Amino acid sequence: MIQLCTWDTPNGKKVSIMLEEIGVPYEVHAVNLKQNDQMKPEYLAINPNNKIPAIVDTDGPGGKPFTLFESGAILMYLAEKSGKFWPQDMRKRYEVIQWLMFQMGGVGPMFGQANYFFRLQEKVPYAIERFRKEALRLYNVLDKELGQREYLAGEYSIADIATYPWVWRHEVHQVKLEEFPNVKRWFDANAARPAVKRGMAVPTI
Numbered sequence: 001m002i003q004l005c006t007w008d009t010p011n012g013k014k015v016s017i018m019l020e021e022i023g024v025p026y027e028v029h030a031v032n033l034k035q036n037d038q039m040k041p042e043y044l045a046i047n048p049n050n051k052i053p054a055i056v057d058t059d060g061p062g063g064k065p066f067t068l069f070e071s072g073a074i075l076m077y078l079a080e081k082s083g084k085f086w087p088q089d090m091r092k093r094y095e096v097i098q099w100l101m102f103q104m105g106g107v108g109p110m111f112g113q114a115n116y117f118f119r120l121q122e123k124v125p126y127a128i129e130r131f132r133k134e135a136l137r138l139y140n141v142l143d144k145e146l147g148q149r150e151y152l153a154g155e156y157s158i159a160d161i162a163t164y165p166w167v168w169r170h171e172v173h174q175v176k177l178e179e180f181p182n183v184k185r186w187f188d189a190n191a192a193r194p195a196v197k198r199g200m201a202v203p204t205i
């Protein structure tokens with residue numbers, strides 16, 4: 001059984017989508033970020049970095065409980081454990097890892113900063129411009145790639161699972177998907193997957 005500590009944000013939804021895709025039983029523990037639940041000592045014992053998501057696999061490696069934080073690491077763990085979305089071929093596997101890292105190091109942090117500065121009451125024009133430009137640059141990279149391949153690493157993988165919940169927020173970071181037709185085609189294909197629909201509905205608040 002996987003215990004999933006999560007909240008209603010893109011990084012949390014990556015993991016619930018993955019758990020739905022691989023079809024393993026899991027229990028959801030809502031960590032209410034609005035009430036600072038992530039700062040409670042019992043949660044810090046699971047993730048000392050006070051962020052969601054985190055998992056506890058009660059049947060981890062060696063049959064012992066295993067705790068893991070950082071959404072990219074969790075996706076890789078679940079992919080390796082289930083053997084799904086984790087190509088055996090080394091080239092293909094590293095293409096998946098490459099696009100996963102692109103999400104973890106680029107898409108997530110930059111879209112996150114764009115959201116933050118767009119919503120901030122005190123307007124900081126330099127920051128708004130910087131992160132708007134960077135978000136658009138990343139959308140262009142995605143659009144070019146997805147013009148050549150159906151999914152980010154060719155076949156549907158944890159790279160798509162990691163990226164979709166961030167693109168799902170395109171309206172918040174003021175991007176019109178129609179201007180990125182290949183991203184839109186890919187976005188609609190992800191959105192149509194039953195496991196993605198179920199995963200995006202987690203947690204119920």
Ligand SMILES: N[C@@H](CCC(=O)N[C@@H](CS)C(=O)NCC(=O)O)C(=O)O
Pocket residue numbers: 009010011012033038050051052053069070071072
């Ligand atoms: N690199 C981390 C980022 C996680 C993250 O930023 N989580 C946010 C929600 S999307 C959070 O828990 N924020 C609460 C806080 O910063 O106190 C991951 O991918 O797991």
